[in-house]
Amino acid sequence: MHKIRILAAVALAATLSFSAAGCAKSDARKLYNTATEKLEKQNYDGAAKDFQKVIDEGYYLPESYRGLGLAQMCGQDYPDASISFEKSLLNVEGQSRSFQRDVNLYLAHCREMQGETEKALDIYNDLINQNADAEVLFLRGRLLLKTDQDSAAEADFDRAVQLSSDYVLYINIYEVYADEDKGADGSRYLEEALKTANATTDDYYHQGLIHYYLQDYNDAKAVLTKALKANEEDAESLYLLGKVYLATGDTADARAVYKDYVSDKENGAGAYNGLALCDIADSNYDSALQNIRDGLALNDSSVNQALLYNEIVVYEKQHDWSTATSLAASYIAEYPSDEAGLKEYEFLSSRSSDGGSGSSETAAEGSASS
Numbered sequence: 001m002h003k004i005r006i007l008a009a010v011a012l013a014a015t016l017s018f019s020a021a022g023c024a025k026s027d028a029r030k031l032y033n034t035a036t037e038k039l040e041k042q043n044y045d046g047a048a049k050d051f052q053k054v055i056d057e058g059y060y061l062p063e064s065y066r067g068l069g070l071a072q073m074c075g076q077d078y079p080d081a082s083i084s085f086e087k088s089l090l091n092v093e094g095q096s097r098s099f100q101r102d103v104n105l106y107l108a109h110c111r112e113m114q115g116e117t118e119k120a121l122d123i124y125n126d127l128i129n130q131n132a133d134a135e136v137l138f139l140r141g142r143l144l145l146k147t148d149q150d151s152a153a154e155a156d157f158d159r160a161v162q163l164s165s166d167y168v169l170y171i172n173i174y175e176v177y178a179d180e181d182k183g184a185d186g187s188r189y190l191e192e193a194l195k196t197a198n199a200t201t202d203d204y205y206h207q208g209l210i211h212y213y214l215q216d217y218n219d220a221k222a223v224l225t226k227a228l229k230a231n232e233e234d235a236e237s238l239y240l241l242g243k244v245y246l247a248t249g250d251t252a253d254a255r256a257v258y259k260d261y262v263s264d265k266e267n268g269a270g271a272y273n274g275l276a277l278c279d280i281a282d283s284n285y286d287s288a289l290q291n292i293r294d295g296l297a298l299n300d301s302s303v304n305q306a307l308l309y310n311e312i313v314v315y316e317k318q319h320d321w322s323t324a325t326s327l328a329a330s331y332i333a334e335y336p337s338d339e340a341g342l343k344e345y346e347f348l349s350s351r352s353s354d355g356g357s358g359s360s361e362t363a364a365e366g367s368a369s370s
Contacts, residue, residue, distance in 0.1 A: 278296070
């Protein structure tokens with residue numbers, strides 16, 4: 001369920017930067033800061049109301065419209081978010097180019113989520129004409145690939161990696177291809193990333209992730225072991241090592257890794273998801289459901305989607321088509337843009353109607369850092 005660019009998180013950092021600046025009206029500043037804090041705490045309705053109050057008072061319009069748009073976007077209200085971002089841009093005089101760029105990127109994301117591909121591409125084109133940086137090239141390439149414009153997408157990706165040798169960029173490009181069932185085409189970017197490697201401890205996790213994606217599991221284990229020797233509390237590397245064990249069918253070692261996470265507030269939900277994956281691999285479905293419930297109880301927004309998807313998988317594995325279909329319907333209502341969920345719902349709808357059997361979709365791992 002990996003998401004290429006978590007816009008809300010990037011946007012939040014940009015929004016918070018304004019709260020430290022001096023403001024002419026203390027009451028408006030306090031209300032703006034309160035709205036920002038609510039946005040950070042994922043209280044999107046409360047944040048939207050407070051940003052709107054600042055707007056109604058006529059203060060800090062570009063920043064407040066941006067904040068309102070972020071709250072609406074995070075709440076998946078893409079049409080209203082688009083309007084708010086457009087109003088931010090209409091009042092953008094005096095703002096930095098980076099501010100305008102960020103608002104345009106959020107607007108492009110909302111256009112895409114509404115199916116307005118051409119409008120999103122127009123925004124990316126304008127930004128690239130102004131300054132062809134790696135991130136915008138990547139985002140346009142991702143959208144081009146999703147719309148089956150493979151050659152143009154590849155050209156953007158190649159330009160992006162010429163501008164940045166960041167491991168994460170190479171990995172994100174591969175993940176775009178993998179999301180479109182074109183992982184073989186994207187694997188060359190992983191191989192290129194390894195050629196640019198600097199063998200420092202900071203690179204071990206990403207090297208391990210690349211080897212994991214390339215299914216070079218022995219190399220992945222070796223690199224992740226180095227990472228953990230350098231820092232035994234490296235949560236990302238330890239969690240990824242569990243996924244490597246699971247990929248090789250070693251559920252015992254994978255389970256041991258995930259159990260270390262259960263009491264960790266930051267990584268507990270991901271640990272329960274990992275344990276559920278082990279249970280699914282071992283056909284221990286009652287235990288899988290319990291681990292999923294325990295994970296969901298922690299209400300970690302970064303892991304909930306994977307847990308809910310795996311709950312569907314468990315019931316499907318048990319041929320409980322009715323329950324699986326009902327859960328899938330709820331899932332796509334909450335995550336309407338998830339193509340794997342839509343495919344699963346279509347499959348289950350056909351199974352529940354004819355009582356037949358079939359193979360399950362692959363369980364969802366969640367992010368390596370969850």
